[in-house]
Amino acid sequence: MLQTDIAQFYPSIYTHSVPWVLHTKAVAKAATQNMALAGNVLDKELQACQLGQTKGIAIGPDTSLGIAELLLSPLDERIRVECNPVGGCRFIDDIELTFRTLADADKALTRIEALLGELELQPNALKTSISELPVALESWFVTSLRANLPASMDASKSQWIDYFNRAFELARENRSAGVLRYAVAALSGVRPSDSCWDLAQRLMWQCVTIDPGCIRHVVDVIATYRQLAQKVPDCNIAESAVDSVIRSSATAGHASEVLWSIWAAMYIGFHIGPESQNSIAGMDDALVASAAMFASTSTPVFSQPFDSPIWKSWLQQDCFLEDRWLFVYEAYKRGWFAAEVATSQIAQDSNVAFLNGVGVTFIVDNAHTNYLPQSATSGGGGGGGY
Known part of the structure; x- marks a missing residue:
């Protein structure tokens, strides 16, 4: 079992990553001022909530939960395809995945680090672990x-x-x-x-x-x-x-x-x-x-x-x-x-x-x-x- 979460998730979100996810990084970077792109509109509004800063979004509002899913739902699909887990789930920024072998879990962790890096995010090292099953079902x-x-x-x-x-x-x-x-x-x-x-x-x-x-x-x-x-x-x-x-x-x-x-x-x-x-x-x-x-x-x-x-x-x-x-x-x-x-x-x-x-x-x-x-x-x- 691979368990991890994203370090300082909401404070670390790069607002420009929203148009990257919605329109691809190439398209978004080529049209940063095009307000016909929904991602650019969201990017601008997120910055306005943080006094113009591009790093971090507000913690607490339901809108931030929506932004979290917008960014991480595509990540779910890429993990499923590229990491081949047996099963797993994600709750906001907490990720738990199971694999058949330790080697598969190690490879998946490396790949997840890379996928998060594409969004200017990184795993929380203190909350990242790989454990041999079975593990305790509760704290x-x-x-x-x-x-x-x-x-x-x-x-x-x-x-x-x-x-x-x-x-x-x-x-x-x-x-x-x-x-x-x-x-x-x-x-x-x-x-x-x-x-x-x-x-x-x-x-x-x-x-x-x-x-x-x-x-x-x-x-x-x-x-x-x-x-x-x-x-x-x-x-x-x-x-x-x-x-x-x-x-x-x-x-x-x-x-x-x-x-x-x-x-x-x-x-x-x-x-x-x-x-x-x-x-x-x-x-x-x-x-x-x-x-x-x-x-x-x-x-x-x-x-x-x-x-x-x-x-x-x-x-x-x-x-x-x-x-x-x-x-x-x-x-x-x-x-x-x-x-x-x-x-x-x-x-x-x-x-x-x-x-x-x-x-x-x-x-x-x-x-x-x-x-x-x-x-x-x-x-x-x-x-x-x-």
Whole structure:
């Protein structure tokens, strides 16, 4: 079995490779300004999303998933024809192929490196391996954790402790495997007893302080318990854990963890303390700023209004053309920092007027009141993963 993925896939995509794939490299290079070629139009628009850069495309939008398939679907066919695998699959940039012999797999890897090179891409050496079959059907830690999963409803405190002891042990053995994220997500089908509820919350929030990426899973599991088992979250425990995450993540510029922390506070209903709020106000990130301002004006998450000099500095003439345009637009639409918005003259931008005129917003106002995790709407999964 040959397993590999593409190193820094979305940040490494060369926008000119889109017309290469659609029209061949020879045709595309001979007609770089011909906007009758669909590839050139896509190339230009992708550059516009990245301030004119030809290296990298946005991570997250569904349009980027489409570009990924446009580039890699032809690669699938060439691998099938030129590498002759017995079977295999690709999920976005993760590739897994099986071969009859080790020699066939070695040759295929060499050929795949060349095919990716034609698109200015390369395999991730750290995630590339050739293994003799049979191989494990799932991650090594999943089987161990599943065997220790607390029994639904009647698990004792010792069972909960044993489960998390095992999870912490496995997480120390491989810090990059996402062990704690799986450990928390797998609990969606478990229902802690009243006597174990306080302990269960503390253990899940402890996972967040170790791996902040766990926070979305902790919130979903707690929401599932609240919806299906009428368990009331302990806001003091949640507040303490999230405060720790924000104060460590904000100074490091880890926007994702801070965004999930704000979401957790809004959804579960606890406060974010003044020191953490000050840390958030110092972040140079438009999405964090937008989420924080929305939370502060629509919920009691923050005890005082935001007065961030950094965020105000984005509100200047032609600011809608700069990196922080999303925050700028929401500030204009929602009345944040009204004096600075007026000085920036953003209202005179025709693009802003169009977006506002048709009611565009990038924030779902009632998300934190209407959201239900999938495990809550499906009745839980009996300990399924994520």
